Amino acid sequence: MLVALSLLIFVLLRLAPGDPIDAYINPSVPMSASDLETLRDRLGLDQPLPLQYFGWLRAALSGDFGYSIQRSGVRVLPLVMERIGPTALLMGMGLAIAIIVGIAAGIYSAVRRNAWPDIAMSVLSFIGISSPAFLSALLGLYFFSVLLRWAPSGGMQTAGAPFSIADVLAHLILPACLLSIGHAALIMRYMRASLLEVLNQDYVRTARAKGVREFWVIIKHATRNALLPVITLIGSTVGIAVGGAIFLESVFNWPGMGLLLVNAVGTRDYPVIMGATLVIGVCVILVNILTDVAYAFVDPRIQVA
């Protein structure tokens, strides 16, 4: 699977227009032919393609992902690994907010279906879903950092200040909240739909008929079953989230995976792209396995392959 992924990325990268040298040239400040040759030599791009791939694969299998092309002398694996922390922090915080808010609002909305709080929340959630990530990021930045100055405008810590947890939290909170908007809205929609579906099922009506209190019907019988598609959604989201929130990380200059990958793609830094994609791939597979386990936990009838 991972080998297939690496081969696929390798082929796609070579199909993509532009190579690391093209990324180095500023079209308005041209370089001479011999400068370009110097670059090509330094970047080691003169080998035939299959040789490059198998060379990379052999090294990768022994844990060596090579050096970044664009950052002189930086090894890929540590570079990628040090991005997992910030991404996990941002995504963890953002998704935690999203899951709590989304599930709670979804349940409430489904129960009070078509009452005005449901409609109000629907409208809000659709605003959340329909705002492009870059727009909510820029608006959030504008209001909370520039106008109100409640939160710093970017980065993970204050430049030049000594490291402190409070400082990181202050930098974290705004992007995390902005990140949670879209996810919370999405989770809320699926939770609401799924719960409505479940509330019509026989066992829920049975439970009601048995005289179980409505609150417990919803929490114990309905919610648990309604969670299945929501768990899948969260699983998929986490999987994608490992790759970082590209726009948000760019706007807030958060040193996560998304930023690394975007920079690497922008400079066609092949080894970093390969390394980062593989690490993301491992995480996605792990998360998907966890999701399957979570199904079995929620619904014991399901046997996981």
Add this chain to the structure above:
Amino acid sequence: MRMKTIAIAAALLLGTGLPTIVQAQSPKTIAGGFDVGPGGFPKNFNPLVATGGFTWLSTYFEPLVIWNAGLTELEGDLAKNYTVSGDQLTYTFNLVKETWHDGKPFTSKDVKFTIELAKNKASGSLLAARLGDVASVEAPDDSTVIIKLSKPNGSFLSILSQVLILPEHALAGMPPESLATSTWWSTSPVGTGPFKFKKYVTDQYVELAADDDYRGGKPKVDVLINRYFESPAAAVAALRAGEIQFTYVETDDAASFKTDTSFKVIEGGSYVVNYIGLNQKVDLFKDLKVRQAIIYAIDRNAIIESLYGGAAKPANCGYVAPQLVPEGLETYAYDPAKAKALLTEAGWDKINGDKPITLLTYYGSPQAANVMAAVQSMLAQVGINVVPRVVDTPTYNGIVYKEGTPDWSAFPMVYAGLQNGPNPAGINPGLNKSQIPPAGFNTMRIEFDDLSAAFDKALGETDASKLDAAWQDVCKVMNKDLPWATLWVANRYGVASNKLKDFVWTPAPAGGPYAAHPEMWDIQ
């Protein structure tokens, strides 16, 4: 839900965020986005491979000679003064007294080491080709350097201004091959500049500390910080939030800062001529009449007035500097009727008609999008149907620079820019027939004999008094032949907080270097 998250954000921020933000920093600090914008080269620390970012690099490394802040002439930096022999083959530099940041004295040996290293391709140096005329570097005593050239080179000093001098004692031990991939550059570089390298927090910022024994006096601030931003918009936000005191900004943003009294807008020429390149390998633009029609059809003055706020000069050849532009150029004033007539005369119906023509660009800014929309609309009025396409820089280069036979139909027209100063030879690689890829950057494959001859003559001119006239000839030929539809040279902007005192910045191509004297910068 949005209200909820906002409320949570507010609550958490009040709890945790504010104290750390309010905390005053005791050392005097200037923070800026010094690598934002076209002159920057964020995350590069090695001056030998730099194609930009010299504004920042020259705060801790220094060259022998440097442009003045107006980019009008070169002055000494690590060279106290210099003399050039009558045959323009021998340059003698008298060096200043300075110590490296690690305390070792700076001597002529460092200069000799650096120039020889920069000449050595094995080090990955991108200066190697430009220093090709250097025959020898001698260090007769500690404070004198003599450089001999194999043939006269009018741009030699200008090239030398981008050779930042490196410490021999720190680098001589490393083989040149390993220098390019060394982490020395981003962890412990040693320079001679007013600030010394303190630390680099990956992809976030670089921190420098004052070098107390700098020859120009102890710097007035203790800490200089260069923050990295992924987009000019993010840098603008940080500037307005008061977190940084300086950044490059886009033209649109500059306009909104002009009315704000707590900021100062710094304006300067970009030294980049914008043009519409017309690919000579496609059959569309071989007829001069078609090229004339295109330039007549574009109302450059209206675009400059409305989209650039008047801050651009229309270009009728590759130059706008007064000493390079001869009298009596055709101005190609906006005249759509004439454009239509020229197209009819050329038989545009048969050449292309209204089939779509791709207009490729690497300029992704909102302003460039507006320019492209205006150009498209103006050309449509005379019957030329162009379809703008914006791609990222590597994609652009991958398309236009491809060796052999690229897909010509992918870039029949481009909207691009090329550096045309301070050294006027800058546009030669884009227009001379000897510079067709892979030899150079003539991506439009322009093979006009008279234009190439004019370039060759100007490049070979050793008599300084005849130099301007030679470049004027280049301008004249460009104006007549129209290898490009030249558009304008726009201004670029930086915005500095009014808290800064004696701050010097200019939008120099590749970031200079120029004499910004960071040791004088101060903050209230």
Add this chain to the structure above:
Amino acid sequence: MTVVAIYPPVARKTKGPLRRALDRFIENRAARAGLLIVIPVLIAVMTYHWWWPYAPNAIDLKAMNKGPSATHWLGSDGVGRDVFARLLQGGRISLLVAVCSVAISIVIGFLVGAIASFGGRVVDATAMRFVDLAMTLPPVIFLLVLASIAGTGIAPTILVISLLSWPVLSRMVRARLLELRERDFVVAARGMGAGLPHLLFRHGLPNCIDILVVYATLQIANAILLEAGLSSLGLGIAPPEASWGNMLNLARSTVVLEQYPWQWMFPGAALVLTVLAINFIGDGLRDAFDPRSDLS
């Protein structure tokens, strides 16, 4: 609808099922509101070139960045183009792209998810690893490559958006059907030798309808936003052609974001309103075709 076989609906009226569904749909207030929004939007978007004086790409450098007024109802943009005309033209393009790409990704997503869950362990494992692969691939790279191969325009945009969005749906369909697979009536159907198509369309599809409807309504918004992302990468609907995504992209400029809000707020509002309306209709449709809704 399989439930129909088990619980025959109480025939209180003599109307056919379709007629009753229609009645229920009309009675649903939210769905009616949805229709009241979507139909005028569709009509306006399709006919504007007959009744609106401005063309979407006509520039006017003398009337740049003007706020809403009697001549330009929604103001003008950075090169003096009429925002209302661009909004309608953009709606035409964006809705076309969104609806087509959602339809395609639903087909792919449902088939992959359903076949994985009914097809047995080997098929399931293979299909899910394939989905993993598709989800792991960073979209940026995928887009860059497609940008060079597919180029710009409506058809490539639809293709790219469909290809990017099906994996999440297929995982959700699979999750639902894994649970369904264990239910008595499906086990019974399998025991009686029902084929895969029967399982897919008689049992799978009706039981996924809520997921599909929610996905479709949400994905419409997502597709429009994806298109915005694509056009900023030199793919998708290339400016200066109008699309809602392109118009929202204008907000990337700080000046437009702050000083000319009408240039991005109107397309943003149009997007939210349309998505909201489509969702109400989707909800109404789902309820209308749910045979149990008469019982409660």
